Amino acid sequence: MITAVELGLIYAVMALGVYLTFRILDFPDLTxxxxxxxxxxxxxxxxxxGAPPLAATAAAFGAGLLAGCITGLxxxxxxxxxxxxxxxxxxxxxxxxxxxxxxxxxxxxxxxxLISPLRDNGYLGGAVAIAVFALLAIGVKLFLDWxxxxxxxxxxxxxxxNQEMIRxxxxxxxxxxxxxxxxxxxxVALCGALIAQYQGFADIGMGIGLILVGLASVxxxxxxxxxxxxxxxxxxxxxxxxxYRIVIALALQVGFNPSDMKLISAVLVVVALVLPQWKVFRRxxxxxxxxxxxxxxxx
Numbered sequence: 595m596i597t598a599v600e601l602g603l604i605y606a607v608m609a610l611g612v613y614l615t616f617r618i619l620d621f622p623d624l625t626x627x628x629x630x631x632x633x634x635x636x637x638x639x640x641x642x643x644g645a646p647p648l649a650a651t652a653a654a655f656g657a658g659l660l661a662g663c664i665t666g667l668x669x670x671x672x673x674x675x676x677x678x679x680x681x682x683x684x685x686x687x688x689x690x691x692x693x694x695x696x697x698x699x700x701x702x703x704x705x706x707x708l709i710s711p712l713r714d715n716g717y718l719g720g721a722v723a724i725a726v727f728a729l730l731a732i733g734v735k736l737f738l739d740w741x742x743x744x745x746x747x748x749x750x751x752x753x754x755x756n757q758e759m760i761r762x763x764x765x766x767x768x769x770x771x772x773x774x775x776x777x778x779x780x781x782v783a784l785c786g787a788l789i790a791q792y793q794g795f796a797d798i799g800m801g802i803g804l805i806l807v808g809l810a811s812v813x814x815x816x817x818x819x820x821x822x823x824x825x826x827x828x829x830x831x832x833x834x835x836x837x838y839r840i841v842i843a844l845a846l847q848v849g850f851n852p853s854d855m856k857l858i859s860a861v862l863v864v865v866a867l868v869l870p871q872w873k874v875f876r877r878x879x880x881x882x883x884x885x886x887x888x889x890x891x892x893x
Contacts, residue, residue, distance in 0.1 A: 598843035602836030603727035611781030612808030620754040624680035628687030629661040630801035633783025635694040638796035658783025666772030707791035811835035813866040
């Protein structure tokens with residue numbers, strides 16, 4: 595169960611990126627499935643070739659920024675539907691990731707990574723590792739809290755709420771979308787780089803279906819812990835990521851197969867979306883606020 599908490603805190607970085615596009619920009623970005631693997635691939639290749647783990651992880655973040663920019667440009671300048679733009683980038687990244695890695699799987703077990711000090715000292719699976727990963731997730735959360743309260747961040751929020759209105763104030767909604775997609779996929783790729791170092795390998799298929807994991811973390815977190823304020827929403831996403839990983843761990847313990855995890859993820863998302871619509875749950879503040887935000891997003 596401690597491992598589930600550790601993974602939940604690391605994957606929270608990815609979930610916060612998904613939150614930026616899904617909740618703030620109201621953009622269905624499927625680039626996530628590709629950019630996650632891109633981050634893992636870039637970090638793994640650089641570490642294997644002798645680059646410092648921190649520099650490799652930073653490069654992975656930069657690769658994610660670039661992937662997000664491509665999706666943003668396809669949507670804003672190419673006038674391609676947002677969902678299709680993300681799919682196109684995701685498909686292209688599959689081949690690009692294979693080019694980067696050179697093969698389908700790259701082991702990192704004998705390489706020095708950012709996780710090596712924790713592993714070598716026996717801290718993984720304990721309070722020290724949880725504290726380190728919690729600091730990482732909280733650091734990303736605090737950055738998003740700060741950014742979304744700047745003039746640029748407020749303009750991005752307005753872009754997701756009402757594009758016509760914010761355009762009337764002279765704000766370029768195209769730039770806001772490109773920036774939001776870039777930052778979001780930067781965090782997703784960063785998470786991919788960290789997961790590769792945590793698990794000890796990068797695999798070409800490690801990002802498949804990851805958007806569902808991110809959505810599950812966002813929706814479950816906001817359903818349980820609330821979503822009225824940005825500060826609360828980002829914290830709810832982190833907690834939602836932990837809850838999701840704990841549920842997955844429990845499902846494995848009771849006898850489900852690892853191949854069932856995508857199905858369980860889908861069921862969790864459906865439950866989190868359907869429950870707020872039931873009369874019994876509408877009276878609860880957190881479910882009422884989630885229902886309002888879900889209606890706003892779908893409209």
